[in-house]
Amino acid sequence: MQIVIDQYTASCATGLGLDALSRALADRVSGLRRNDFEGCDIASWIGRVADVEKYELPESLHYLESRNNRLAWAGLQQDRFLESVETMVERVGARRVGVVLGTSTSSIGQTEMAYRQLDPDGDMKPEFRQPQVHNLHSPGIFVSRVTGVRGPSLTISTACSSSAKVFATAARWIRAGVVDAVIAGGVDSLCLSVLYGFNSLELVSEQPCRPFDVNRDGINIGEAAGFALLTRKDLAEEATLSLLGYGESCDAYHMSHPHPDGKGAVLAMQRALHHAGISAAQVDYVNLHGTASQANDQIEARAMAQVFDGKTLASSTKGWTGHCLGAAGIIEAIIAMESTRTGQVPGTLNCTNPDTDFEYDILLENHRGPVDIAMTNSFGFGGNNCSLLFAGAREGGGQ
């Protein structure tokens, strides 16, 4: 059964909606800024979404108040995504549309706020007693509530692979006939936990991150919301993009350091190729995890060399977006999908002096050329990996 992507939208540091992202990628304008996140004085750059605060939730949704849900609310309203969901619901019924979202920290920003002002007994103040917010399913609850879909709803939280894995789960649900369509995606927002947490691991750069550069010295944390509507080909409005395959794996090595030989990364990519029934040579572009940490970039390049022959283009887009953690998977899946649609392949922003020790050549400048099949990699803490493969029809290609 062919699983297609009916509609998608992405909001991240480059702005709200796909146009802002595409323009930033084409013009090579980064969305990163000096850290100005309230309550955090870490010297770093961040990928903050500028207007999240302005997206106040309507009164009926106040019980779900959190920065993460405001970001979801802002993201859902871009690119006519809600209209596409509505059309799908009219076609198949609300009970036949499921929700599978990814996040690493959900609405923990709201929990942090509650802890800063606990009552004298050490309990949360009444305004923070939000059972549907202080848990990891908060984005799933929010999106189900806003869209009114009534199918199964869950949130995947496997650190930085979360919103890549949503595609695998969504595809399985549709194939199993449990639903006809799934709103898949990811929402992760800036919060003190991740800013101070990654800082404590000495993984945060004081400068704009430089993926695959010889002088790379860490990540910039970003935030994002992205959504894709997946369905069977016969139910799609214009099915030009399909999910060709996915591969999931574990490193089985260390909680916060990737396997030195890239074993889990290689397995994820190979399983995706096997699942899609294609060879590595058929992949035109890989959007890498490419966080700009010392370990990730070196090991991902090593893993790439074990799977690809060097002709497949590969780049990291984190110089534009920062590392959006649990939302990185969906944003980079969308960048990969867009490359198959437009033939515009982003290079690697901020990488001026690529590390010559790398076993795979990284694309630095933007490239224009046909992309029939694109892959994206997402690797997370706990050694949790996911690779996705998308096939598209080029503009005017008429596939």
Added chain:
Amino acid sequence: MISVDVVGIGAWSEFFPDWSALQHGLNGGPWADGHKLVPELLPATLRRRAPQTVKLAVEVMHQATSMAGLEADSVGVVFASSMSDMQTTDRICHTLAEHPELISPTQFHNSVHNAATGYWSIITKSHEPANAICAHDYSPFMALLEAAIQCADENQPMLVVSQEVETPLPFSSICANRNPCAAALLISPEGPGEDALARLQLEVIDEPASWPDLPEPLQSRLTPSSGANLLALLAAIGSTDTKPLQFPLTPHSSLRVWITEHV
């Protein structure tokens, strides 16, 4: 309809250290309280560093795979918890509120929802897919559905783990778990059934359901939680009752479970 075989079961709370003790108690045997959690599979170095969520999960996962006689590195995992690791979250949020720069890097990497599956893969050297999911109160049966779909679709045995830890004070007004509790089911694709403890047939039903009561010896001991709720299914697998069960899956739907072959 999705059909899978149950080939292993794990269970732990302070009232029962494993599935056979739980079954014994449910069948009228005496209950012993105050069991201590000692996850033997976890090496001492990791045991010191691992939070309770990891210890609970690893223990019941180990029990279930041992019972099935399956190599852990051939099994996929779906881990679920409705409130995840509230204790690590509690420590981190207190630190952030007082001295954010003092956040512990170990606590931070332990705070990911997939910590248990991460530790599990490291100990068992398993490279198989592992998921960590949350559906708030609906977590345990959403995890069962997710694992069953994956089991049938990928033709792979899957571990389903559902667990909760004790609620720390600031969360007590929104969640009231008093008992750390975990349960695991190891399911495999429908087979000849000789080694199966039970066969489960699952179906999503378009009507809400309420949480079934736990059998009485448990009901008065455990606070309701998503860890405890999976025990209702375990109890049914151990009983001779054959009527279909219905568990809440979303506010609007439920998961109907037929247990067609018993232990």
